[in-house]
Every structure is written in C-alpha cells, then in structure tokens.
Amino acid sequence: MTASLPADASALTPNDVRTIGDAIAGGQPTLGGPNAWADRKLHYNLVSPLNRHKFRIIVVGTGLAGAACAAALGEQGYDVHAFTFHDSPRRAHSVAAQGGINAARARKVDNDSLARFVKDTVKGGDFRAREADCWRLAEESVRVIDHLEAIGAPFAREYGGQLATRSFGGVQVSRTYYTRGQTGQQLEVAASQALLRQVAAGTVTLHTRSEMLDLIVDNEVEGGAARGIVVRDLVTGRIWSQTGHAVVLATGGYGNAFFKSTLAKNSNVSAAWRAHRRGALFASPSFLQFHPTALPLGSDWQSKTILMSESLRNDGRIWVPVQPNDPRAANDIPEAERDYYLERRYPAYGNLAPRDVASRAARDEIEAGRGVGPLHNSVYLDFRDPLARLGRPVLAERYGNLFEMYADATGDSPYAVPMRIAPGAHFAMGGLWSDYDLMTNIPGLFVGGEAGWAYHGANRLGANSLLSANVDGWFTLPYSIPNYLAPLLGTPVLADDAESVLRAVAETRASVETLAASPGTQGPDRFHRRLGEILYAHCGVSRSAAGLAEGIRLIRNLRHDFQADLRVAGDADGFNQELERAGRVADFIDLAELMCIDALDRDESCGAHFRLEHQLGDGEAARDDDNWSFVSAWERGPEGTYLRHQEPLHFESVQPETRNYKTS
Amino acid sequence: MKLTLKIWRQDSAAAAGRFESYSLDGAGEEFTLLEALDKLNDTLVETGQVPVAFDSDCREGICGSCGVTVDGVPHGPVANTPSCRQHLRSFADGSTVTLEPFRSGAFPVVRDLAVDRSGLDRIIEGGGYVSIDAGTATDADAHQVSHETAEAALDFAACIGCGACVAACPNGSASLFTGAKLMHLTLLPTTRQERGQRATGMTAAMDEEFGPCSVIGECVEVCPAGIPLTAIAGLNREKLRSVLRGKTS
Numbered sequence: 001m002t003a004s005l006p007a008d009a010s011a012l013t014p015n016d017v018r019t020i021g022d023a024i025a026g027g028q029p030t031l032g033g034p035n036a037w038a039d040r041k042l043h044y045n046l047v048s049p050l051n052r053h054k055f056r057i058i059v060v061g062t063g064l065a066g067a068a069c070a071a072a073l074g075e076q077g078y079d080v081h082a083f084t085f086h087d088s089p090r091r092a093h094s095v096a097a098q099g100g101i102n103a104a105r106a107r108k109v110d111n112d113s114l115a116r117f118v119k120d121t122v123k124g125g126d127f128r129a130r131e132a133d134c135w136r137l138a139e140e141s142v143r144v145i146d147h148l149e150a151i152g153a154p155f156a157r158e159y160g161g162q163l164a165t166r167s168f169g170g171v172q173v174s175r176t177y178y179t180r181g182q183t184g185q186q187l188e189v190a191a192s193q194a195l196l197r198q199v200a201a202g203t204v205t206l207h208t209r210s211e212m213l214d215l216i217v218d219n220e221v222e223g224g225a226a227r228g229i230v231v232r233d234l235v236t237g238r239i240w241s242q243t244g245h246a247v248v249l250a251t252g253g254y255g256n257a258f259f260k261s262t263l264a265k266n267s268n269v270s271a272a273w274r275a276h277r278r279g280a281l282f283a284s285p286s287f288l289q290f291h292p293t294a295l296p297l298g299s300d301w302q303s304k305t306i307l308m309s310e311s312l313r314n315d316g317r318i319w320v321p322v323q324p325n326d327p328r329a330a331n332d333i334p335e336a337e338r339d340y341y342l343e344r345r346y347p348a349y350g351n352l353a354p355r356d357v358a359s360r361a362a363r364d365e366i367e368a369g370r371g372v373g374p375l376h377n378s379v380y381l382d383f384r385d386p387l388a389r390l391g392r393p394v395l396a397e398r399y400g401n402l403f404e405m406y407a408d409a410t411g412d413s414p415y416a417v418p419m420r421i422a423p424g425a426h427f428a429m430g431g432l433w434s435d436y437d438l439m440t441n442i443p444g445l446f447v448g449g450e451a452g453w454a455y456h457g458a459n460r461l462g463a464n465s466l467l468s469a470n471v472d473g474w475f476t477l478p479y480s481i482p483n484y485l486a487p488l489l490g491t492p493v494l495a496d497d498a499e500s501v502l503r504a505v506a507e508t509r510a511s512v513e514t515l516a517a518s519p520g521t522q523g524p525d526r527f528h529r530r531l532g533e534i535l536y537a538h539c540g541v542s543r544s545a546a547g548l549a550e551g552i553r554l555i556r557n558l559r560h561d562f563q564a565d566l567r568v569a570g571d572a573d574g575f576n577q578e579l580e581r582a583g584r585v586a587d588f589i590d591l592a593e594l595m596c597i598d599a600l601d602r603d604e605s606c607g608a609h610f611r612l613e614h615q616l617g618d619g620e621a622a623r624d625d626d627n628w629s630f631v632s633a634w635e636r637g638p639e640g641t642y643l644r645h646q647e648p649l650h651f652e653s654v655q656p657e658t659r660n661y662k663t664s
Numbered sequence: 665m666k667l668t669l670k671i672w673r674q675d676s677a678a679a680a681g682r683f684e685s686y687s688l689d690g691a692g693e694e695f696t697l698l699e700a701l702d703k704l705n706d707t708l709v710e711t712g713q714v715p716v717a718f719d720s721d722c723r724e725g726i727c728g729s730c731g732v733t734v735d736g737v738p739h740g741p742v743a744n745t746p747s748c749r750q751h752l753r754s755f756a757d758g759s760t761v762t763l764e765p766f767r768s769g770a771f772p773v774v775r776d777l778a779v780d781r782s783g784l785d786r787i788i789e790g791g792g793y794v795s796i797d798a799g800t801a802t803d804a805d806a807h808q809v810s811h812e813t814a815e816a817a818l819d820f821a822a823c824i825g826c827g828a829c830v831a832a833c834p835n836g837s838a839s840l841f842t843g844a845k846l847m848h849l850t851l852l853p854t855t856r857q858e859r860g861q862r863a864t865g866m867t868a869a870m871d872e873e874f875g876p877c878s879v880i881g882e883c884v885e886v887c888p889a890g891i892p893l894t895a896i897a898g899l900n901r902e903k904l905r906s907v908l909r910g911k912t913s
Contacts, residue, residue, distance in 0.1 A: 068798075072797075072798040075797040075798060086721070087719065087729070087781060087782065088728075088781065088782065088784070088785050088825060089785070090728070090785075090825055091727045093721070093722065095722065095726055095727050096722045096724060096726050096727065107805060143799065143801070145804055146801040146802065146804045147796070147798060147799065147801045149801065149804035150800075150802070150804070150854040151794045151796055151801075151854075152793070152794050152821070152848065152852060152855065154817035154818045154821055154848070154851075154852060155804070156811075156814060156815075157808075157809045157810065157811045157813075159811045160808070161809055161810055161811070162805055162808065163804055163805055179818055179821075180818060182726065182822065185822075185824070186818070186821055189821065192788075193788055193793035193794070194794075196788045196789045196792070196793060197793040197795065199789055200789040200790070235774055264721040264722040264723070264727060265720060265722075265723055298694060299692055299694060299695070301691075301692075301695055301699045301702060301703055303696065303698065303699055303702070303723040303748075304723055306723070306724050307724075397815075405724060405725065405749075408745070409749075411694075474798045474799075478798065521710065522709070522710070523706065523709035523710070525702070525706065526706070567709060569708070569709050569712075569713065569714045569715055570714050570715075574675070574676060574775070575676070575717055575774055575778065576717075577717055578715060
C-alpha cells in the first residue's frame with residue numbers, strides 16, 4: 001500500500017512523498033582530525049580473551065568486508081557464524097573489482113599524506129561524507145596493504161622489488177596498489193582463505209547457499225537490539241533462525257536495481273532492505289555512481305554493462321568525433337577532428353577526472369549526437385598514443401586481461417581500434433546508516449563495506465571501495481563490535497523458541513509461501529528489466545523534479561503489476577532461483593521508489609546526484625551547503641511512507657569549496 | 665539464429681536426471697551461452713514450465729560461479745574460457761547443443777546444471793592460507809619481491825575456483841587447483857613458515873574427495889585462468905619436499 005497519487009504525477013512534490021524527521025548524531029569523536037580514531041579506540045570496552053568464545057556474532061556476506069570481519073573476529077576467539085548465498089565464500093562480488101586499492105602510505109616523494117588522502121576523498125565525495133570516518137580510512141589504509149600482502153595478495157612489484165602503485169581518478173598522486181586488473185579477486189581470495197583458516201580452526205561456522213531473509217530484533221531490550229537473522233537454505237528451502245549477540249551486514253551495494261549494471265547478477269539489496277523494514281535507517285539511497293568506463297548496451301539480452309577498469313584511464317585517452325554522427329571508423333578520423341573532451345574541459349586532471357564528472361561529460365557528448373558505435377551510445381577510449389609511446393608489451397602487462405575481456409565481449413581488439421565505453425550503474429555510495437562505530441540505529445546491528453554509507457559521500461573515488469571494505473572488516477569492526485559486546489557478558493542469546501524468533505520465522509515462511517504461490521504469468525526478471533529502464537530514464541546520470549515524480553509514478557505502477565502478474569515457477573521447498581529472484585526484485589522495487597524520493601527531496605546537485613535544475617553556468621554541479629550539508633537517513637513508516645532524518649555534516653580538516661578539477 | 669538445446673534436468677541430488685530438448689529461437693551470435701539460457705528461461709516461465717537452474721554471477725569470468733559442460737567439454741568449445749564468456753558464434757545455426765552440469769563424483773548435482781563444489785573449499789581449509797592474524801603483518805615495503813616473482817605468483821593465484829579442471833579430468837582430480845594454490849603461496853615471502861604443513865594438509869584434504877592426477881593434462885585445456893601444468897609439477901615437488909624434510913616449514 002502506498003499513498004494515493006495526485007492526478008498529475010508531475011505535481012508530486014517532496015511533501016507528497018515524505019515527512020521530515022529529526023536531526024541525528026553520527027557519534028564521531030569530538031576530537032577531530034588524525035587523532036580521533038586512536039582516541040576512540042582508547043575508550044572502547046574490551047572483552048577478555050577468556051570470554052570471547054561466549055559471544056556469538058553473525059556476519060552476513062563473505063565479500064571483503066564480511067570475510068575480513070568474520071576472520072578477524074575468529075582470530076580473536078569469538079564464536080562467528082558467517083553466511084553467504086554463494087556456493088563458496090570466494091565468489092562474493094568484491095572479486096570483480098579490477099583496478100586497485102588506495103592506501104595513503106606516502107612512501108614516494110609525490111607529496112601524498114594522510115591529510116591529502118582525506119582531502120581527496122572528502123572533496124571527491126563532494127562534501128557529503130562524514131569527515132571523521134575518512135580520517136580512519138586514511139590511517140588504517142597503511143596496514144591494510146601490509147596485511148593483505150602478508151596473507152597472500154601478490155601485489156604488483158616494481159623492478160627494484162618495491163610495491164608498485166598507479167593513479168586513479170580524482171587524485172594527483174600515485175597511491176593505488178594493484179595486482180594487474182584483478183585486484184579485487186586477489187584480495188577476495190586472500191580474505192576468503194583467511195576465513196576458511198578460521199573455519200578449519202573451529203572459530204567460524206560457515207553457512208553457504210544460505211540467504212538472510214529477515215533480521216530478528218529483540219524488543220524486550222530497551223531500544224530494541226539485533227539478536228539474530230532468519231535464513232533460507234537455498235538448496236533445501238528450509239527456513240530457520242540463527243541467533244547471536246550481534247549481527248553484521250556486509251552484503252554489498254544495490255546498483256543492480258538498474259538491472260543492467262556492472263554488478264554480478266545476484267548482487268542484491270534484500271538483507272539491507274529487510275533490516276531497513278525492521279527499523280534500520282537507510283542513508284542517501286539516491287547516491288549511486290555511474291561508472292564512466294562500462295561496456296555500452298548492445299542487445300536486449302546482454303546480461304550487464306561489464307566494467308572496464310578506471311585504471312585504463314591512466315593511459316587511454318577518451319574522445320568523440322567533433323562532427324555529430326560522424327560515419328567514419330575511429331581510425332579514419334584525423335587528429336584535428338577528435339575532441340579529447342576531458343583533457344579539454346578538465347586540463348588539471350584530464351582523463352583522470354572523477355567518475356561523476358567523467359560520466360556526466362560522456363552523457364553530454366552522447367546527448368549532443370557525438371556518441372559513437374552502432375547505437376551512438378558510447379565514447380572512445382583510445383590506446384593508440386600510449387601504444388606508440390610505450391609499446392605493446394608494457395600495455396599488455398598493465399591491462400592485458402582487460403583488453404582480452406573487451407575483445408571477448410565485443411570482438412574488437414583494443415590494440416587495433418579504440419574501445420567503446422559508456423556510463424553504467426555501478427557503486428552505491430548510499431546504504432544502511434551507521435554511526436562512527438559502524439553501528440546502525442538498531443543496537444547490535446553493524447554494517448560494513450558497500451552496504452554502509454559513510455566514506456564516499458555523493459561520489460566514490462576509484463580504488464576507495466576495496467579500501468573501505470577492508471578497513472571496515474579487518475580494522476574497524478573488530479574494535480567496535482567488542483565495545484558493544486562487553487557489557488553483554490553473561491547475557492544468553494535468544495532461544496530458538498523465543499517469541500520474537502518464532503514470529504520472525506513465521507512471518508518469513510508466510511511471505512515466501514505467498515511469493516511462491518504467485519499466480520501471474522511473468523517471471524521476476526521481466527519486472528526487474530522494466531525497473532531498470534525506469535531508473536536509467538528517471539533517476540540516472542542526471543535527474544529532474546518532473547522526471548523523478550514520473551519515476552515514482554511508474555515504479556508504483558510497476559509494483560502493482562508485479563503483485564498482480566508475478567509468476568514464480570517451481571516449489572518453495574527446494575533449489576529455486578526464480579523464488580530467490582522474486583524476493584530480491586520485490587525489494588529492489590521498494591528501494592527504487594525510495595531512491596527517487598531521496599533524489600526528489602534533495603533539491604541540489606552534489607557528486608553523482610545531478611539535478612538539472614541545479615547546475616553552474618559551465619554545467620558543473622551546483623551544491624547547496626546552506627540547506628543540504630547533511631546526510632539523509634530514511635525511516636520507513638507504516639504502509640510505505642517515509643520519514644527523512646538528517647545527520648548534519650561538519651568539516652574541520654577540509655573546508656567545503658566548489659570542486660575544481662580544471663586548474664587544481 | 666535457432667538452436668536446439670538438449671539440457672540435463674535433475675530436480676535434486678537424490679532425484680534421477682534426464683535430458684530434455686528445447687528449441688531456442690531469435691538468439692543472436694553475440695549472445696553468451698548464459699544469455700541464451702536466460703532467454704530460454706524467460707520463455708519457459710512464460711509458457712508455464714520450470715526454468716533451467718544454473719549457477720552464474722559476475723558474467724565476466726572472474727567469480728568462478730558458472731560452469732556448464734557443453735557438448736562434453738567443461739565450459740564450452742572455446743578453450744580456456746568460462747561458460748559466461750562462451751558465445752553462440754561458436755555454434756552453427758540450426759545445430760543441437762548439449763548442456764550438462766560439470767561431471768565429477770566430487771561435485772554432486774544440486775539441480776539441473778548447478779553442482780556442489782564445496783570440496784574445493786575443503787582443500788583450502790586443509791592449509792591453503794597464511795597464518796598471520798589481522799594487524800600482525802610486517803611492513804610490505806620492508807621486504808623486496810622481484811617483479812618476476814610477483815607476476816609468477818599471480819599467474820598461479822589467478823585461479824577462479826570454477827572446478828572445470830576437476831570436471832575435465834577422467835580421474836576427477838583437483839591437482840591443478842591444489843597445485844595452483846601451493847605455487848601461489850610458496851612463491852611469496854610471507855608464507856614460508858608453513859610450507860611443509862601446507863603441502864601435507866592440502867594434499868591430504870584433496871585425496872579425501874578427489875581422484876589422483878591422470879597425467880593427461882585435460883585440465884589445462886579448459887582452465888579459464890590459464891593455470892599452467894607446472895602447477896601440478898609444483899604440487900608434486902611441494903609434497904615430496906614436505907615428506908623428505910618432515911618439517912612444518
């Protein structure tokens with residue numbers, strides 16, 4: 001059930017779709033800057049090594065944040081239960097990150113530092129991140145590299161044997177550590193090995209092909225407390241409960257709401273969304289990054305817009321023909337008739353402008369008719385010049401697997417003709433709201449990695465996602481969770497027959513059975529495709545009030561159709577991928593509505609959230625710090641109504657300014 | 665183009681399986697094999713049938729989730745390429761393509777084309793890790809690793825854990841998978857304290873569930889990560905070394 005619509009959808013205003021709630025506090029240390037994290041850790045409660053096995057912690061997701069958190073807590077001696085819907089922990093979507101991981105180790109003399117990392121990250125996020133968290137990210141980045149290297153990530157080395165680095169967008173130093181174009185895979189493999197080491201040691205119990213379908217909140221505790229999850233065994237269909245003292249959601253981002261995205265096909269928002277439905281606030285849902293170097297769409301059945309790593313922009317040059325609808329092949333267009341528009345518009349950063357800037361610039365060119373390829377929906381990323389300058393072996397070593405992947409997908413070799421790329425839905429800067437300790441507003445419910453929100457503001461810098469997942473998992477949650485647990489010593493976990501457990505299990509069973517019995521004619525993917533089209537059209541690279549209002553109307557209609565005409569083939573009591581997808585699509589539909597509501601509500605442009613009504617004369621984003629210097633944290637009310645709380649943002653180390661990638 | 669897909673259908677590990685044939689119309693040469701299955705499933709759902717279950721996730725060849733036996737070959741006709749990157753241009757218009765799950769006694773069928781490969785994780789649990797706790801590592805810049813060594817380690821570390829090597833082997837051996845992990849870790853400087861123990865533990869876990877190496881090399885023909893046969897030589901060397909030395913390091 002949703003609020004009734006005005007007859008004219010374009011008349012929808014923010015006041016029609018939300019009410020305004022309270023200011024909330026992020027709980028960051030009053031002492032800001034570089035000493036804040038050390039100070040906070042000093043004040044955390046500790047759990048004695050002798051008592052750790054008495055605490056049971058549930059970790060959902062085995063990507064970098066989840067596997068790291070589960071492994072690190074297991075190493076300390078806690079009783080950890082790790083859950084993944086995959087058949088193996090190593091398959092989590094962290095595995096697909098390509099280009100690298102940032103670290104402010106500042107070993108070179110290119111003038112990097114912790115402060116510069118914080119400045120780049122806060123500025124890159126267009127001043128919508130929590131600055132204190134960014135300091136922690138910078139500080140812990142240093143030993144993230146040491147640890148991952150030690151547990152088996154074979155980072156690229158220079159010929160002198162030192163760790164190699166490269167540059168990523170929005171940064172003028174070289175702080176990105178990498179393993180060819182498969183950094184995420186190597187970090188994920190290392191983390192899942194560390195997790196399996198704890199499984200062998202008996203501290204972690206691993207539940208594969210097990211999907212979290214609900215959060216168990218114990219309301220007997222004052223203020224409520226997360227005390228377990230409801231799980232569906234994806235092989236047998238059994239729905240059961242796992243109780244514990246704390247729950248960590250490290251369940252990734254929600255870019256797949258767009259159906260065609262750079263994400264893995266099974267990445268979904270359901271764990272986070274079910275927690276949201278149980279009361280967890282959802283921060284900045286509309287802050288969704290469009291990656292400028294994804295593969296353009298070719299056919300309707302193309303699975304996704306495969307990501308081509310940002311690292312390609314270290315050497316590749318982006319251009320379009322000066323003449324709209326130029327019919328010539330790329331290599332036949334002379335130099336004078338090529339527009340290297342990023343180098344022209346942003347000389348200081350050139351092809352390494354941040355992602356939001358690069359995506360919008362590409363959209364500008366495509367909309368002006370200068371898009372290339374059969375559907376005129378892409379731009380060129382050209383390696384002709386670096387090939388001449390550096391030679392093929394150097395490029396093969398830097399980008400070999402990416403070039404192969406591209407050639408495989410398109411039939412074209414990037415050594416011979418320019419790549420074609422286009423913006424594709426990618427990373428969710430938004431996610432479950434948490435305080436500085438990564439705890440949500442539900443006590444005992446923690447969040448890590450892309451499922452959370454705090455570091456990246458309205459736009460994430462390349463190679464900061466692997467970093468934030470690792471910092472959360474290895475070096476933040478293992479400190480902040482014990483701080484929460486310590487006072488609970490002697491408190492038993494909920495019994496499996498406790499009223500709140502039985503109720504949550506019964507509700508989940510009923511909703512799964514209802515879904516499985518859906519009597520319509522169309523499978524869940526049909527609705528998901530339609531949802532993606534609505535979001536790309538109305539909540540995409542650029543947005544407007546009228547477009548968002550129309551998007552909300554279309555999503556509500558889609559929900560109606562979904563409820564009326566969904567068909568879920570097969571049974572509920574076995575391996576049923578249609579049933580899995582149906583539940584996830586239902587959540588994506590609800591999330592998509594909230595994304596549009598958040599985007600309609602936020603009456604400014606910032607980072608990846610670009611409102612056409614709010615742009616500077618040169619087409620850059622017009623941020624409104626006077627009215628919008630806060631993170632929106634959404635509470636779901638009865639019958640799908642929404643209440644927007646706000647956490648004010650404070651900047652001590654980096655003063656808000658208009659982002660400038662042209663001259664500095 | 666038009667294809668006949670002859671697909672293995674099996675409701676659960678305990679159920680008996682059988683082949684069923686389906687006609688796929690309107691697919692393009694540029695479709696991947698898995699996109700063809702997506703299209704078939706869309707039609708099956710629309711016509712009131714049960715869609716074909718198969719594992720897949722990243723659809724770009726890095727997660728190792730997918731794995732279908734195509735006309736008897738794990739992953740499909742293009743060598744060293746995962747199922748998600750096999751394209752219909754490999755098949756003649758009008759031809760029949762047979763799709764089965766990965767076939768190995770160590771990989772029980774979950775449903776249709778999806779199998780249980782958790783045995784591979786149990787090999788890792790046998791010792792395919794480095795026992796260094798969070799926060800205790802030394803400075804990664806304090807030791808040097810030659811460019812060549814780091815690249816060689818990555819060549820072995822590139823394994824995506826799909827299990828095609830096992831499915832291709834007449835003995836159902838996991839030697840390529842296990843050898844790749846041993847070589848990956850052995851080449852790195854932080855892993856040497858456990859070198860002997862790792863070889864002993866991983867090979868013991870491997871022998872529990874998987875067959876012995878067939879010494880034929882079908883595994884490297886299908887491996888999407890291009891793991892070389894030297895991984896198996898490395899496995900034998902590490903195993904022999906641990907036996908001769910009798911030490912954990």
